[in-house]
Amino acid sequence: xxxxxxxxxxxxxxxxxxxxxxxxxxxxxxxxxxxxxxxxxxxxxxxxxxxxxxxxxxxxxxxxxxxxxxxxxxxxxxxxxxxxxxxxxxxxxxxxxxxxxxxxxxxxxxxxxxxxxxxxxxxxxxxxxxxxxxxxxxxxxxxxxxxxxxxxxxxxxxxxxxxxxxxxxxxxxxxxxxxxxxxxxxxxxxxxxxxxxxxxxxxxxxxxxxxxxxxxxxxxxxxxxxxxxxxxxxxxxxxxxxxxxxxxxxxxxxxxxxxxxxxxxxxxxxxxxxxxxxxxxxxxxxxxxxxxxxxxxxxxxxxxxxxxxxxxxxxxxxxxxxxxxxxxxxxxxxxxxxxxxxxxxxxxxxxxxxxxxxxxxxxxxxxxxxxxxxx
Amino acid sequence: xxxxxxxxxxxxxxxxxxxxxxxxxxxxxxxxxxxxxxxxxxxxxxxxxxxxxxxxxxxxxxxxxxxxxxxxxxxxxxxxxxxxxxxxxxxxxxxxxxxxxxxxxxxxxxxxxxxxxxxxxxxxxxxxxxxxxxxxxxxxxxxxxxxxxxxxxxxxxxxxxxxxxxxxxxxxxxxxxxxxxxxxxxxxxxxxxxxxxxxxxxxxxxxxxxxxxxxxxxxxxxxxxxxxxxxxxxxxxxxxxxxxxxxxxxxxxxxxxxxxxxxxxxxxxxxxxxxxxxxxxxxxxxxxxxxxxxxxxxxxxxxxxxxxxxxxxxxxxxxxxxxxxxxxxxxxxxxxxxxxxxxxxxxxxxxxxxxxxxxxxxxxxxxxxxxxxxxxxxxxxxxxxxxxxxxxxxxxxxxxxxxxxxxxxxxxxxxxxxxxxxxxxxxxxxxxxxxxxxxxxxxxxxxxxxxxxxxxxxxxxxxxxxxxxxxxxxxxxxxxxxxxxxxxxxxxxxxxxxxxxxxxxxxxxxxxxxxxxxxxxxxxxxxxxxxxxxxxxxxxxxxxxxxxxxxxxxxxxxxxxxxxxxxxxxxxxxxxxxxxxxxxxxxxxxxxxxxxxxxxxxxxxxxxxxxxxxxx
Numbered sequence: 001x002x003x004x005x006x007x008x009x010x011x012x013x014x015x016x017x018x019x020x021x022x023x024x025x026x027x028x029x030x031x032x033x034x035x036x037x038x039x040x041x042x043x044x045x046x047x048x049x050x051x052x053x054x055x056x057x058x059x060x061x062x063x064x065x066x067x068x069x070x071x072x073x074x075x076x077x078x079x080x081x082x083x084x085x086x087x088x089x090x091x092x093x094x095x096x097x098x099x100x101x102x103x104x105x106x107x108x109x110x111x112x113x114x115x116x117x118x119x120x121x122x123x124x125x126x127x128x129x130x131x132x133x134x135x136x137x138x139x140x141x142x143x144x145x146x147x148x149x150x151x152x153x154x155x156x157x158x159x160x161x162x163x164x165x166x167x168x169x170x171x172x173x174x175x176x177x178x179x180x181x182x183x184x185x186x187x188x189x190x191x192x193x194x195x196x197x198x199x200x201x202x203x204x205x206x207x208x209x210x211x212x213x214x215x216x217x218x219x220x221x222x223x224x225x226x227x228x229x230x231x232x233x234x235x236x237x238x239x240x241x242x243x244x245x246x247x248x249x250x251x252x253x254x255x256x257x258x259x260x261x262x263x264x265x266x267x268x269x270x271x272x273x274x275x276x277x278x279x280x281x282x283x284x285x286x287x288x289x290x291x292x293x294x295x296x297x298x299x300x301x302x303x304x305x306x307x308x309x310x311x312x313x314x315x316x317x318x319x320x321x322x323x324x325x326x327x328x329x330x331x332x333x334x335x336x337x338x339x340x341x342x343x344x345x346x347x348x349x350x351x352x353x354x355x356x357x358x359x360x361x362x363x364x365x366x367x368x369x370x371x372x373x374x375x
Numbered sequence: 376x377x378x379x380x381x382x383x384x385x386x387x388x389x390x391x392x393x394x395x396x397x398x399x400x401x402x403x404x405x406x407x408x409x410x411x412x413x414x415x416x417x418x419x420x421x422x423x424x425x426x427x428x429x430x431x432x433x434x435x436x437x438x439x440x441x442x443x444x445x446x447x448x449x450x451x452x453x454x455x456x457x458x459x460x461x462x463x464x465x466x467x468x469x470x471x472x473x474x475x476x477x478x479x480x481x482x483x484x485x486x487x488x489x490x491x492x493x494x495x496x497x498x499x500x501x502x503x504x505x506x507x508x509x510x511x512x513x514x515x516x517x518x519x520x521x522x523x524x525x526x527x528x529x530x531x532x533x534x535x536x537x538x539x540x541x542x543x544x545x546x547x548x549x550x551x552x553x554x555x556x557x558x559x560x561x562x563x564x565x566x567x568x569x570x571x572x573x574x575x576x577x578x579x580x581x582x583x584x585x586x587x588x589x590x591x592x593x594x595x596x597x598x599x600x601x602x603x604x605x606x607x608x609x610x611x612x613x614x615x616x617x618x619x620x621x622x623x624x625x626x627x628x629x630x631x632x633x634x635x636x637x638x639x640x641x642x643x644x645x646x647x648x649x650x651x652x653x654x655x656x657x658x659x660x661x662x663x664x665x666x667x668x669x670x671x672x673x674x675x676x677x678x679x680x681x682x683x684x685x686x687x688x689x690x691x692x693x694x695x696x697x698x699x700x701x702x703x704x705x706x707x708x709x710x711x712x713x714x715x716x717x718x719x720x721x722x723x724x725x726x727x728x729x730x731x732x733x734x735x736x737x738x739x740x741x742x743x744x745x746x747x748x749x750x751x752x753x754x755x756x757x758x759x760x761x762x763x764x765x766x767x768x769x770x771x772x773x774x775x776x777x778x779x780x781x782x783x784x785x786x787x788x789x790x791x792x793x794x795x796x797x798x799x800x801x802x803x804x805x806x807x808x809x810x811x812x813x814x815x816x817x818x819x820x821x822x823x824x825x826x827x828x829x830x831x832x833x834x835x836x837x838x839x840x841x842x843x844x845x846x847x848x849x850x851x852x853x854x855x856x857x858x859x860x861x862x863x864x865x866x867x868x869x870x871x872x873x874x875x876x877x878x879x880x881x882x883x884x885x886x887x888x889x890x891x892x893x894x895x896x897x898x899x900x901x902x903x904x905x906x907x908x909x910x911x912x913x914x915x916x917x918x919x920x921x922x923x924x925x926x927x928x929x930x931x932x933x934x935x936x937x938x939x940x941x942x943x944x945x946x947x948x949x950x951x952x953x954x955x956x957x958x959x960x961x962x963x964x965x966x967x968x969x970x971x972x973x974x975x976x977x978x979x980x981x982x983x984x985x986x987x988x989x990x991x
Contacts (some may be wrong), residue, residue: 139384140383140389141388141392184393184396184397185392185396186392186393237433242426243418243425243427243429244423244426244429245419246420246423247420256430256433256434257430261602261603276415280419299397299400303393303394303397308389311390311393312393315393315397315400319404322404322407326408326411329411330411330414333414333415334414335414
């Protein structure tokens with residue numbers, strides 16, 4: 001690991017000067033552009049060759065990449081200073097959404113800012129790991145019991161608020177983002193075990209918090225054949241799509257499950273099934289190579305980071321991205337219950353893509369604002 | 376453990392801790408990826424065939440294509456049963472959110488009756504997924520138009536074009552043609568389910584039923600690609616159906632029409648036949664009814680009205696009406712007597728107006744109370760003397776009567792190619808013993824000799840026997856279908872004539888005697904049907920008959936003085952013409968028509984006129 005740090009640092013100084021000046025990390029950027037391209041190709045098929053849909057997705061990608069470049073220019077130091085404020089604003093916005101939801105009497109995720117509709121829960125995907133990393137950065141590591149408790153509160157409060165919205169998928173990602181910071185900070189195994197036991201004990205509580213449809217999803221996951229035309233339909237049709245795709249797939253625009261409407265939500269949460277049907281096992285492998293490059297590169301950035309805050313934050317962001325990918329693909333392929341998590345960079349719509357790219361902007365910022373040590 | 380408060384940040388330690396944790400996480404990530412890819416490998420490689428099958432099952436559906444039903448023409452190519460384009464309203468339940476609301480809204484623009492709803496809900500209960508179920512048949516043009524305008528409001532509701540059976544001549548010859556109806560639970564039992572997959576209607580009665588196999592054709596099948604909503608995108612593979620064969624009947628619809636009109640308001644039945652080949656030229660049962668409402672389900676009230684009509688229009692008298700043949704049996708009895716040497720053309724009998732069996736005081740009356748005086752066979756037939764035939768029957772005995780009349784087809788089905796005929800009854804001591812467990816009485820022989828008593832014949836049997844007589848012994852099976860025709864072909868595949876029996880006689884002059892007597896019936900001054908012979912341009916041979924009415928209600932039976940129409944005798948007439956070269960044989964029964972000569976003979980004359988002279 002040490003060797004890697006030294007050798008990369010040397011490379012930064014000699015060859016990668018432009019990346020430092022523009023605050024861009026080329027490997028990450030290439031992999032992200034690769035995934036986005038695959039996403040557009042699959043979306044064209046999944047969306048029924050709707051060019052308007054592709055246009056809107058391109059616009060969203062443009063905004064997201066712009067956000068990434070913008071955030072990459074900000075120094076990690078400034079980000080660290082702003083962290084408590086960002087977190088506080090996020091909590092306030094979540095409260096606003098919940099209250100508005102209570103008033104309107106329905107599920108509420110959006111905050112209408114008149115110009116754009118804004119999902120505070122998206123903001124918390126970044127604010128929670130930032131806050132936990134900020135909290136742990138100045139004390140010696142590994143975190144002690146009190147720090148564990150405080151970090152858990154920082155994580156769990158927004159998580160429960162989002163479960164209540166209800167948005168189980170986002171809540172899960174936020175909880176894991178907070179958890180990854182704690183884990184990377186070196187939380188002792190003993191305390192980890194305590195955390196695990198507490199989480200397990202809280203599961204019935206979570207069940208209590210869940211809405212009926214969320215419970216139904218869990219039941220359906222455990223046995224999709226109970227209701228093959230109702231709640232189990234998604235899972236069964238997705239498995240048929242994936243399985244019938246085979247090794248090489250049915251070919252672009254030729255997936256019968258996708259093109260003939262058998263696959264529900266095929267341009268959003270279940271787009272992975274479209275990819276699997278039309279491009280097969282090989283297509284999945286290519287996509288996962290891109291994803292793996294992103295995760296590895298993010299991890300490498302974390303390992304090379306020069307202070308605790310950036311190291312913990314970068315590690316958490318990379319790992320959360322991996323969770324993101326596996327929760328979606330696990331759910332579509334029937335390994336996990338159906339929770340509403342989109343496939344990163346591929347699924348159509350949502351503000352999640354902007355959040356994701358902002359996160360990669362933070363990673364690029366961390367990577368390119370390092371002070372290069374003379375060798 | 377080090378005290379937390381005093382602990383300082385050890386950057387190297389923290390870094391090592393961090394990299395250790397990163398390695399642990401990466402190992403876990405790898406394990407998760409291995410699990411995920413194992414799952415994908417299982418789905419896409421190991422279970423690939425299974426999922427391919429499921430995917431194909433999703434995508435490809437088999438649709439049966441019903442064959443077009445064969446058309447039915449009369450002998451001259453006039454269309455009797457047609458297939459007309461018609462529109463039906465279908466609903467795919469899976470695409471309808473609220474069925475009750477949809478039906479309520481639909482009812483505002485389309486006439487939906489309770490019977491439609493009941494049938495629809497019955498069909499809905501056991502239908503395959505995404506299969507459309509018909510709600511209404513035979514939409515009018517206005518209804519099609521109104522629905523088309525409002526179509527956007529009714530997802531899952533659609534109009535389907537199809538063919539529906541239509542009988543352009545309506546009531547004409549319905550008892551021969553029959554009709555088709557929707558396939559119901561009864562029909563499902565005897566139909567081949569694979570061949571009728573897609574077929575909605577089946578022959579219920581008459582020729583439509585009897586020739587169902589020929590008319591129906593062979594089902595076709597197509598593999599179609601459908602969306603999840605069941606919408607057909609394209610046909611992948613198609614085996615076209617084979618249309619049913621067209622039928623050309625022996626029936627002459629012009630003659631049929633003339634015959635039906637000849638009955639006027641009378642109830643009754645008539646069969647006209649070509650004695651030379653057994654062709655049924657007209658098959659009349661009056662009153663008739665329109666078969667068209669039956670095709671897509673007749674209204675309950677209309678059906679009740681038909682069913683409770685005292686004239687029983689639904690009753691097929693031509694094939695199922697069993698009447699005592701009365702005096703029409705006398706020419707056959709006469710021939711039997713001559714052939715068996717019981718009587719001769721010259722030998723005479725005195726008719727005092729009644730006949731008594733020795734040792735009994737019971738008088739068997741002649742219809743003419745004053746008696747016919749001295750009669751021989753010819754005058755006995757001409758004047759329809761009963762006493763002569765009482766005497767003849769007694770001399771022959773019941774067994775010889777039975778055995779001889781059997782040659783003419785009495786007491787047995789004619790095997791005409793329409794299902795449902797009844798066999799009539801030619802009584803014999805064996806029959807009486809077996810069915811009634813009673814001995815045969817000599818008096819019963821007497822009344823059998825004049826076509827009364829147990830003796831029953833259908834109009835078809837009378838016509839067949841008359842044709843056999845006209846043919847001088849050649850009994851040909853009556854047939855209603857002349858030829859079949861493959862769809863798309865002009866060639867006719869004729870049905871061959873079936874000879875049932877050739878009656879051989881000891882003395883061919885006996886035919887002349889009997890036929891001569893029948894000619895006298897119409898042409899001699901004392902013949903019972905002389906009034907139809909007076910102005911006839913061709914020579915008719917015939918015989919009148921009167922059948923006492925059986926099967927009346929008990930209380931009516933004893934009230935013979937007060938004769939209302941329902942109690943009147945049935946009038947019968949059999950004839951063939953031209954006598955020297957018979958081209959048509961006719962049997963007519965007019966229910967409660969009184970004497971055979973008064974109403975039945977003129978109807979027979981009009982039928983023969985129409986056929987032989989081309990008169991309407």
